[in-house]
Amino acid sequence: MQKENEKTVSSTRLAEVCNINPSIIRKDFSYFGELGKRGVGYDVDELIQKIRNILGLDPVNKVALVGVGNIGKALLAYSNFESEGFKIVMAFDNQPALIGQKINDVTVEDAANLEDRIKEENIQLGILAVPELEAPEIARRMERGGVSAILSFAPCQLLMPDNIKITCMDLSREIARLVYYSSRDAAAAQD
């Protein structure tokens, strides 16, 4: 909507886009203050800015990437994260062929120095894109480096202290969800 220069948006409109009930939009927003204007709606620019503030995406968060394989490269290549509130400022790998390479302004560093470098730059967020077997150790080392949250692409459980938040991007889980719900709805449609 911002890109299309729409000035204001109503909860009804937002709800249509999200496929949910307008009340949810209004109630949820209301927990964070009176974000809209009665009779008018929500100011698009202002709403985006407020949500960015609420989420903590302003100023932009520095992120360290560990693992510059296919996934890591894809993340480094994608340039639009900054507008989403974060930026990959460091990348690590243990492959000599990769260390020293520069991808999209980020130079790949030796994973051996991970803890120290993360600490030096006071990085709070880590992205884990290493093979499953190495993931638990790298996660622990990120923790020692002082990160407060980890986003992992490794399809495994990472046991970490409670003060560290972990989220896994798990393709199998999402596929399972799609399979379950689409066959369920297909069955329901038969009635």
Added chain:
Amino acid sequence: MQKENEKTVSSTRLAEVCNINPSIIRKDFSYFGELGKRGVGYDVDELIQKIRNILGLDPVNKVALVGVGNIGKALLAYSNFESEGFKIVMAFDNQPALIGQKINDVTVEDAANLEDRIKEENIQLGILAVPELEAPEIARRMERGGVSAILSFAPCQLLMPDNIKITCMDLSREIARLVYYSSRDAAAAQD
């Protein structure tokens, strides 16, 4: 647990691993029948098999991948999906350099033939790993090919008919979640 040859597991144990209340495990399972034995717990092998059946992961689901860039390559390289209930059996791209290449038993085909090929093989699931700009069109073509669900790596909204399920893997969304909750909990810890 299966890998570690544990025969049975209790709802308490499962709940610990998931960081939730044991009642949830028991109640949720109960919706699908009496999966466990009183005084004993759940048979690990049997439970896995039953959950696979419930989700529809048995037999394995055929998946078509569109877009063989970094992400697509990472998915093709990962060999363990079959044990998770699905298998990438076709891959498409529009780059001549990629078409004809064989990655992990799958030959990359010309994206021009996408609809027909998907229909021929009666594929129900599509993975979208193309640049954002091409995503909406590819999604529509997958639909015409007859898929019932799409998993997308493109960070954009895909408007599709209601009978097609869509899930997006959105890094920015997950990062935002982590940032919000970790600063929130850090603030709570101060009290």
Added chain:
DNA sequence: ATGTGTGAAGAGCTTCACAGCC
């Protein structure tokens, strides 16, 4: 007239607590 913000009602999910089976 339009559309937010919000108590109150309604629906759904989680937890308790215990009967029933191993």
Added chain:
DNA sequence: GGCTGTGAAGCTCTTCACACAT
């Protein structure tokens, strides 16, 4: 004794419906 399966209670989230602001 141990652990599931499950009504009932408790709680949270969603929806309704309308006062209020523009």
